[in-house]
Amino acid sequence: KDIDFDRDPRLALNSTKGRLRASLKTAAAAAGMRDANAEITKESETTVRARLTGRAAGDSSPLRFDVEVSGSAKELNRQYIRAVQVVTPSTYGMAPFFVEAYTVDMLAAMKVAAAMSDSRNAPRDVYDLHDLIAVGANPVALLAAQDPLLLQHIRSTAMAKLELVTFAHAREELRPYLPLSEREALTEERWLEHTLEVGEAIER
Numbered sequence: 001k002d003i004d005f006d007r008d009p010r011l012a013l014n015s016t017k018g019r020l021r022a023s024l025k026t027a028a029a030a031a032g033m034r035d036a037n038a039e040i041t042k043e044s045e046t047t048v049r050a051r052l053t054g055r056a057a058g059d060s061s062p063l064r065f066d067v068e069v070s071g072s073a074k075e076l077n078r079q080y081i082r083a084v085q086v087v088t089p090s091t092y093g094m095a096p097f098f099v100e101a102y103t104v105d106m107l108a109a110m111k112v113a114a115a116m117s118d119s120r121n122a123p124r125d126v127y128d129l130h131d132l133i134a135v136g137a138n139p140v141a142l143l144a145a146q147d148p149l150l151l152q153h154i155r156s157t158a159m160a161k162l163e164l165v166t167f168a169h170a171r172e173e174l175r176p177y178l179p180l181s182e183r184e185a186l187t188e189e190r191w192l193e194h195t196l197e198v199g200e201a202i203e204r
Contacts, residue, residue, distance in 0.1 A: 007071035016069050017048045024052040024067065030092060032057035046071045080106035080142075108132045109139035112202060116154050121165050123174040130194045133201050159199040167191040 007016055021038045028036035033054035042049035049068040056063055080103045087096045102110070111132065115125035143151060167188040175183050 002066050005067070005069045007069045009071055013048060013071065017043065020048060020050045020067060020069060024050055024065070028052055028054055030094065033063060034060065041066070042068070104132055104135055104137035105139050105142060108137035109142040112139060112143065112154070116158065116161055121169065123165050123170040126162060126165055126195055126198050127170070127174055129198045133197065155203050158202040162195050162199045165195070
């Protein structure tokens with residue numbers, strides 16, 4: 001998925017589904033996408049996922065954008081949510097707007113849990129954690145609430161787990177979706193540095 005949202009339990013799922021499709025169509029029109037189509041690709045009791053497809057206005061290259069809205073959390077923890085202003089490029093023709101997002105500490109805690117999951121080896125987790133560390137994210141207080149045995153297991157296996165996410169994985173699953181400048185900078189040597197920095201941070 002390209003972007004994930006948590007749905008406030010007070011917002012009905014059917015309402016979310018309708019708004020999601022309408023928002024994707026509006027975004028496609030603003031971006032000048034051709035042959036744009038927004039469809040619901042997943043729906044459960046708590047979650048809805050939609051996909052926007054079409055072609056770029058300039059070179060007609062195919063585009064795809066997936067959005068998932070989850071309502072599995074019984075109540076959002078407002079302590080770790082903040083309002084963030086988004087300022088888009090002038091070519092978008094959009095006024096600045098605000099979105100609610102998790103704090104970097106909460107994002108880092110969630111990313112550590114994802115990166116250390118036995119069922120997941122995603123290059124995006126390593127890349128995102130590296131960026132979160134760079135901006136000073138500190139999930140220690142949040143992680144401290146977890147089972148001490150689990151935390152010890154995470155510390156002792158962090159490096160070995162992250163080493164399973166190789167540069168080959170990053171080249172295939174991550175690099176194509178990065179901005180061009182970041183894509184070119186992500187060499188095998190840089191990837192190993194990222195992995196080492198993230199592993200050492202988790203072990204601490």
